[in-house]
Amino acid sequence: MATAVISTLDPKSRAAARGMSDIAIRNLFIVPTILFLIVFNIFPLLYSLGYSFTDFRASTNAPANFVGLQNYRELLNDPYIWNNFVVTAKYVIVSVVGQVIVGFGTAMLLNRDIPFKGLITTLLLLPMMLSMAVVGLFWKLLYDPSWGVINWALGLGKFQWLGDPDMALYAVAITDIWMWAPFVMLLSLAGLSAVPKHLYEAAAIDRAGPLYTFFRITLPLVAPILMIAIIFRTMEAFKTFDLAYVLSTQPSTEVISIRLYKMAFQEWQTGRSCALAYIVLIMVLAITNIYVKYLNKVKER
Amino acid sequence: MAAVQTSGERALNRLAIVAVLVITMIFLAPIYWIVATSFKPRNLATTIPPTVVFTPEISPFVKLMTKRSQLREQPTPEEYAAAPWWERMVFDGGEKVVRDGKDQVQWSAYPSRFLNSLIIAVTSTVLAVGMGTFTAYGFSRFKVKGEGDLLFFILSTRMLPPVVVAIPMFLMYRIVGLTDTHIGLIILYTAFNLSFSVWLMKGFIDEIPKEYEEAALVDGYTRMQAFFKIVLPEAATGIAATAVFCFITAWNEYAFALMMTNRRAQTAPPFIPSQVGSGLPDWTVIAAGTFLFLLPVAFFTFLLRNHLLRGMSFGAIRK
Numbered sequence: 264m265a266t267a268v269i270s271t272l273d274p275k276s277r278a279a280a281r282g283m284s285d286i287a288i289r290n291l292f293i294v295p296t297i298l299f300l301i302v303f304n305i306f307p308l309l310y311s312l313g314y315s316f317t318d319f320r321a322s323t324n325a326p327a328n329f330v331g332l333q334n335y336r337e338l339l340n341d342p343y344i345w346n347n348f349v350v351t352a353k354y355v356i357v358s359v360v361g362q363v364i365v366g367f368g369t370a371m372l373l374n375r376d377i378p379f380k381g382l383i384t385t386l387l388l389l390p391m392m393l394s395m396a397v398v399g400l401f402w403k404l405l406y407d408p409s410w411g412v413i414n415w416a417l418g419l420g421k422f423q424w425l426g427d428p429d430m431a432l433y434a435v436a437i438t439d440i441w442m443w444a445p446f447v448m449l450l451s452l453a454g455l456s457a458v459p460k461h462l463y464e465a466a467a468i469d470r471a472g473p474l475y476t477f478f479r480i481t482l483p484l485v486a487p488i489l490m491i492a493i494i495f496r497t498m499e500a501f502k503t504f505d506l507a508y509v510l511s512t513q514p515s516t517e518v519i520s521i522r523l524y525k526m527a528f529q530e531w532q533t534g535r536s537c538a539l540a541y542i543v544l545i546m547v548l549a550i551t552n553i554y555v556k557y558l559n560k561v562k563e564r
Numbered sequence: 565m566a567a568v569q570t571s572g573e574r575a576l577n578r579l580a581i582v583a584v585l586v587i588t589m590i591f592l593a594p595i596y597w598i599v600a601t602s603f604k605p606r607n608l609a610t611t612i613p614p615t616v617v618f619t620p621e622i623s624p625f626v627k628l629m630t631k632r633s634q635l636r637e638q639p640t641p642e643e644y645a646a647a648p649w650w651e652r653m654v655f656d657g658g659e660k661v662v663r664d665g666k667d668q669v670q671w672s673a674y675p676s677r678f679l680n681s682l683i684i685a686v687t688s689t690v691l692a693v694g695m696g697t698f699t700a701y702g703f704s705r706f707k708v709k710g711e712g713d714l715l716f717f718i719l720s721t722r723m724l725p726p727v728v729v730a731i732p733m734f735l736m737y738r739i740v741g742l743t744d745t746h747i748g749l750i751i752l753y754t755a756f757n758l759s760f761s762v763w764l765m766k767g768f769i770d771e772i773p774k775e776y777e778e779a780a781l782v783d784g785y786t787r788m789q790a791f792f793k794i795v796l797p798e799a800a801t802g803i804a805a806t807a808v809f810c811f812i813t814a815w816n817e818y819a820f821a822l823m824m825t826n827r828r829a830q831t832a833p834p835f836i837p838s839q840v841g842s843g844l845p846d847w848t849v850i851a852a853g854t855f856l857f858l859l860p861v862a863f864f865t866f867l868l869r870n871h872l873l874r875g876m877s878f879g880a881i882r883k
Contacts, residue, residue: 389862396834441591450877
């Protein structure tokens with residue numbers, strides 16, 4: 264349409280002559296997204312912040328009464344809620360440590376002359392792309408004490424994986440490790456392959472031992488990317504819901520998201536659950552903040 | 565000197581290869597087991613020792629797609645002979661296919677849940693990638709006040725735990741009548757994927773040299789024309805990769821779907837686990853449903869293999 268207009272090199276007159284100004288385009292491109300996120304993420308959160316100070320129950324028609332900080336006070340003094348946080352912390356530690364050991368270990372092995380490396384890496388990444396709820400569900404059959412392949416393969420007889428309250432959390436974490444160790448592997452591999460080869464050659468000339476090389480060369484150079492993987496997985500494990508909910512009904516696997524879900528959608532303690540949601544939200548935002556700092560750090564390199 | 569390997573190093577390398585193969589086999593075993601179980605007759609799905617060699621059959625898929633009920637009495641030989649091949653498979657399993665008054669075969673709920681997943685995932689992907697590409701261009705090419713804070717705000721919406729967002733959204737949807745609707749889930753998934761799409765697309769657009777558009781502007785293109793005719797074609801690979809990521813995320817999503825839908829708009833992820841009640845479920849049917857559900861993702865993962873790192877780090881790590 265306007266292509267025929269002779270262009271001048273003065274940007275202001277050019278913009279005025281043809282089409283929209285850059286500022287108008289910038290706003291047109293950015294503002295709808297920001298508005299969309301405000302309407303569908305921030306506004307609901309303000310809505311639930313309001314409810315968190317009430318005794319509202321979505322299952323009844325009774326009007327919500329303002330109760331001030333009572334919900335927050337009660338939640339923070341509730342030993343059961345604290346126990347949910349302890350369960351969550353245990354889950355985060357077991358599953359993230361497991362993922363780092365398995366993922367980083369596999370990356371170390373893959374960072375060599377391995378035939379069909381590309382194909383193997385893609386195959387290893389498959390579990391993390393699959394739906395946690397759907398594939399996680401199938402682990403119920405794998406863990407089954409009578410017909411499970413795992414007990415048969417390991418010769419464990421009728422070992423109770425999900426049936427034993429002490430074991431169930433570890434069983435869920437093992438499934439999580441299976442799904443997400445590849446994520447740590449993917450990022451570690453990127454870090455490992457970026458370590459300059461001449462550093463290893465120099466270390467070899469200096470007759471540095473393998474341990475020295477690992478702790479003084481490999482680890483420090485991979486650390487920033489590894490940290491991204493660890494923080495991200497920590498955050499995801501802290502929020503975990505799908506796997507634990509699908510695999511187990513044990514109280515010993517009731518992580519904080521499951522407690523929140525039950526409080527909101529099964530017990531219909533809407534006001535109280537909004538308060539708990541806020542406590543969880545603040546913790547997640549704190550981790551997000553750290554995560555973004557590390558993301559930007561890696562980006563700058 | 566790196567090319568010369570001592571025998572010790574060579575042995576070490578061989579050991580690493582064996583270890584990698586073992587690890588790969590362990591990681592793929594559960595997926596293999598899903599696929600194998602989906603082709604087994606029911607009585608071979610739960611055996612000890614596990615059945616590895618068997619004649620594959622497609623009866624689990626027939627059972628997955630049809631509504632069935634327990635056989636009260638064996639079909640007469642005439643009935644059995646008159647039935648089509650797939651109905652005989654259901655008879656063989658001790659069940660019969662449910663028909664309505666007009667003798668029409670009744671479908672199970674699975675195909676409709678699968679279709680719901682498809683509609684919701686595709687629509688939300690188009691919306692998220694579309695809006696995300698515009699916004700990413702805005703951030704990439706223009707000065708935006710408080711850019712870092714805005715980008716952090718956008719990313720932080722992605723990190724919110726689904727349950728936290730779902731509680732107020734459920735209350736609001738109830739007022740406007742969006743619970744258990746396709747639109748309701750599409751909005752949630754679009755919001756969830758939008759931030760991811762902005763971050764990833766910004767990385768891709770940052771890589772397109774500004775000079776391309778500047779040359780076009782000098783040639784008399786408007787900024788809009790330059791965006792559509794120069795930037796979009798250059799960003800095609802990035803858009804495709806972002807779209808596949810968004811699709812997979814929406815396709816796999818469980819928590820929102822569990823809380824926001826129960827029938828009409830329910831997607832496959834909450835539906836499949838709901839089929840495992842108490843008692844002994846028919847794992848062959850569940851495996852068949854899982855297998856069909858995983859197929860698109862497995863295919864896309866293969867297509868996406870060179871972009872996985874980038875997508876998984878929100879565009880921070882490029883290769």
